[in-house]
Amino acid sequence: MNREHLRQYARALVCRGLNIKKGQKIYLECPVEGAELASLIVEETDKIGGGRVIVRFKSDMTENALLRAGYAENDEAEDEMMNSLAREGAAFLRIETVELGNDESISPELVGRKARALREQRVRFQKISGGVQACIADLPTRSWADAVYPELPEEERLERLWADVFTCTRSDQPDSVAAWDRYIEATGKRKELLDKKGFVKLRYVAPGTDLVMELHKNGRWQGGCMKLKDGTVYVPNIPTEEIFHAPTCDSAEGTVSSTMPLNVQGSLIKGMRLEFSRGRVVSFDADEGREVLSELLKTDDGAACLGEVALIAQDSPMASMQRIFYSSLYDENASCHMAIGLAAGPKPPTDEEMRKEKLNISAIHVDFMVGSDELSVYGDAGDGVWQPILEKGLWSQEYLA
Numbered sequence: 001m002n003r004e005h006l007r008q009y010a011r012a013l014v015c016r017g018l019n020i021k022k023g024q025k026i027y028l029e030c031p032v033e034g035a036e037l038a039s040l041i042v043e044e045t046d047k048i049g050g051g052r053v054i055v056r057f058k059s060d061m062t063e064n065a066l067l068r069a070g071y072a073e074n075d076e077a078e079d080e081m082m083n084s085l086a087r088e089g090a091a092f093l094r095i096e097t098v099e100l101g102n103d104e105s106i107s108p109e110l111v112g113r114k115a116r117a118l119r120e121q122r123v124r125f126q127k128i129s130g131g132v133q134a135c136i137a138d139l140p141t142r143s144w145a146d147a148v149y150p151e152l153p154e155e156e157r158l159e160r161l162w163a164d165v166f167t168c169t170r171s172d173q174p175d176s177v178a179a180w181d182r183y184i185e186a187t188g189k190r191k192e193l194l195d196k197k198g199f200v201k202l203r204y205v206a207p208g209t210d211l212v213m214e215l216h217k218n219g220r221w222q223g224g225c226m227k228l229k230d231g232t233v234y235v236p237n238i239p240t241e242e243i244f245h246a247p248t249c250d251s252a253e254g255t256v257s258s259t260m261p262l263n264v265q266g267s268l269i270k271g272m273r274l275e276f277s278r279g280r281v282v283s284f285d286a287d288e289g290r291e292v293l294s295e296l297l298k299t300d301d302g303a304a305c306l307g308e309v310a311l312i313a314q315d316s317p318m319a320s321m322q323r324i325f326y327s328s329l330y331d332e333n334a335s336c337h338m339a340i341g342l343a344a345g346p347k348p349p350t351d352e353e354m355r356k357e358k359l360n361i362s363a364i365h366v367d368f369m370v371g372s373d374e375l376s377v378y379g380d381a382g383d384g385v386w387q388p389i390l391e392k393g394l395w396s397q398e399y400l401a
Contacts, residue, residue: 001158001159001162002162002163002166002172005162005166005171005172006036006037006040006166006171007040007044008166008171008172008173008175008176009037009040009137009165009166009169009171009176010037010040010043010044011044011171011176011177012169012170012171012176012177012180012238013041013044013093013095013135013137013238014026014041014044014045014048014050015044015048015177016176016177016180016181016184016234016235016238017093017133017135017137017234017235017236017238018091018093018133018134018234019133019232019233019234019235020045020048020050020091020133021050021232022049022050023049023050023051024050024051024089024090024091025050025051025052025053025054025085025088025089025090025091026041026045026050026051026052026053026054026090026091026092026093027054027056027082027085027090027091027092027093028041028053028054028055028056028093028094028095029056029058029094029095029096030055030056030057030058030095030139031057031058031059031060031095031096031097031139031141032058032059033097033139033141034057034095034139035057037095037139038053038055038057038095041093042055054085054090060097060099060266064106064266067106067110067111067114068105068106070110072110072113072114072117073113073117074117074118074120074121079121079124082121082124082125083124083125085125086124086125086126086128086129086132087128087129089129089132090129090132091132091133091134092122092125092132092133092134092135093134093135093137094122094134094135094136094137095136095137095138095139096136096137096138096139096329097138097139097141097144098138098141098144098147098263098325098326098327099143099263099265099266100143100144100147100263100266100268100326106266106267108267108291108292108294108295109295111264111265111266111267111292111295112292112295112296112298112299114265115264115265115296115299115364115366116299116300116363116364119341119342119363119364119365120363122134123342131228131229132228133228133232133234133236134236135234135235135236135237135238136236136237136238136329137169137237137238137329138165138327138329138330140158140161140162140165141158142158144161144326144327145157145158145160145161147326148161148323148324148325148326149161164323167317168239168317168318168330168333169238169239170183170239180235183224184224184225184233184235187223187224187225187243188224190243190395190399191220191221191222191223191224191243193399194221194243194379194389194399195220195221197379197381197387198381198382199215199379199380199381199387200214200215200217200380200381200382201213201214201215201379201380202245202247202309202377202378202379202380202389203377203378203379203380203386204256204309204336204338204370204375204376204377205375205376205377205378206257206259206370206372206374206375206376207257207374208255208256208257208273209255209256209257209370209375210254210255211252211253211254211255211256211276212251212252212253212254213247213248213251213252213253213279213306213309214247214248214251215245215247215248215309216245216246216247216248216343216357216358216359217248217357218357219245219246219345219346220245220345221243221244221245222243222244222245222344222345222346223240223242223243223310224240224243226345226346237329237333239317239318239329239330239333240333241312241316241317241318241333241334242310242311242312242332242333243311243312244308244309244310244311244344244345245308245309245310245344245345246307246308246309246343246345246347246359246360247306247307247309247360248358248359249302249305249306249307249343249358249359249360249361250278250279250280250305250358251278251279251358252276252279252280252305252306253276253277253278254275254276255273255274255275255276256273256274256276256338256370257271257272257273257274257370258270258271258272258273258368258369258370259335259369259370259371259372259375260324260331260334260335260369261324261326261331262289262328262366262367262368262369263326263327263328264289264292264296264366267289267292268288268289268326269286269288269289269290269292269293269368270286270287270288270289271285271286271288272284272285272286272289272293272368273285273286276306279305279306280304280305281297281304281305281340284297296340296364296366297340299341299362299363299364300362300363300364301361301362302341302342302360302361302362302363303340303341303362303364304340305340305341305360305362306338306339306340306360307339307340307341307342307343307344307359307360307362307365308337308338308339308343308344308365308367309338310332310336310337310339310367311336311377311389311390312332312333312334312335312336312337312371313390313393313394313395314335314371314373314393314394315394316334318330318331318333318334319333319334319335319371319393321334328366328367328368328369331369332367334369334371335369335370335371335372336369336370336371336375336377336390337367337368337369337370337371338367338368338370339365339366339367339368340362340364340365340366340368341360341362341363341364341365342360342361342362342363342364342365343359343360343361344365347359371393372393373392373393374392374393375390375392375393376388376390376391376392376393377389377390
């Protein structure tokens with residue numbers, strides 16, 4: 001692993017993932033394997049005058065043992081600590097490992113409960129804080145590398161995964177922060193063009209997919225970065241390549257097929273197929289992990305509705321690698337995707353207002369990949385004419401940077 005690139009990764013997370021303010025604390029969830037990265041995050045935070053970094057190290061092995069013991073919900077003491085930090089306005093940085101394989105000792109019902117509890121915890125953190133920077137990133141591990149690069153000699157796999165992660169997160173560049181600034185600027189121009197188009201509907205078309213949905217009329221195209229009410233700009237996912245919008249929760253009609261495996265708390269769903277009517281999933285199937293998908297869709301009333309539709313060209317850095325990473329964070333940035341569950345992007349402060357605006361409400365937000373070299377996406381500005389946005393996986397001419 002290149003140590004200078006690791007420091008650039010830490011810089012990117014602190015300075016652009018969170019864009020920490022003077023004196024602002026960070027609540028950091030980090031795998032035990034990421035101790036070196038966590039120490040660099042502390043150092044980079046201190047360099048720019050940020051506050052204390054409160055680190056909670058986690059272990060997949062321990063988390064699975066807790067699940068097998070039936071502890072799917074959050075502990076009250078942990079919740080209170082997080083609530084206290086939220087009241088102080090601490091930023092939230094979550095670094096995850098990628099766990100693979102369906103553990104038969106852990107039921108799909110427990111997996112679903114755990115996913116719901118984590119989502120509720122993080123949504124509550126944002127509500128209590130009034131809205132703070134929150135960023136998610138992944139940490140390479142040997143087991144993840146073994147799954148992504150089985151064709152390489154065992155001793156080369158982890159080094160290769162680190163190299164790809166550094167490339168995807170722009171941490172292999174001399175100044176990762178400047179690299180992220182260039183990306184944010186270019187993405188901003190594409191979002192402005194999409195907003196000017198005034199699309200009211202989108203249509204996704206590919207083998208196994210023909211889905212139409214309406215876009216939230218008060219929404220704007222998001223992606224690249226987010227902005228707090230005080231003007232603070234931050235990047236909620238590192239890496240990210242997406243431009244996304246929230247659909248109305250009652251509008252999706254048609255069918256959609258996933259093009260990459262979906263990893264839900266270590267359980268894989270492959271070959272997922274969903275049929276929507278009046279915004280809801282009315283039938284579903286999967287080649288693998290159907291029970292996990294079933295539990296996911298039953299999480300709550302909004303879990304069977306769309307909360308996000310996203311656009312990504314097949315020539316993005318991750319798509320160009322032609323590699324399945326088994327991580328939603330990485331695979332969604334190599335592919336157009338959608339999400340079931342909570343509406344993406346800025347939202348009204350109350351559930352009542354969200355319902356009035358037909359924005360989906362749920363305790364979960366789960367992205368699944370639908371992009372491919374055969375996917376085309378069209379927009380309708382209200383005149384019934386479908387204008388191309390992506391054609392065969394690539395931006396149509398007027399959207400090229």
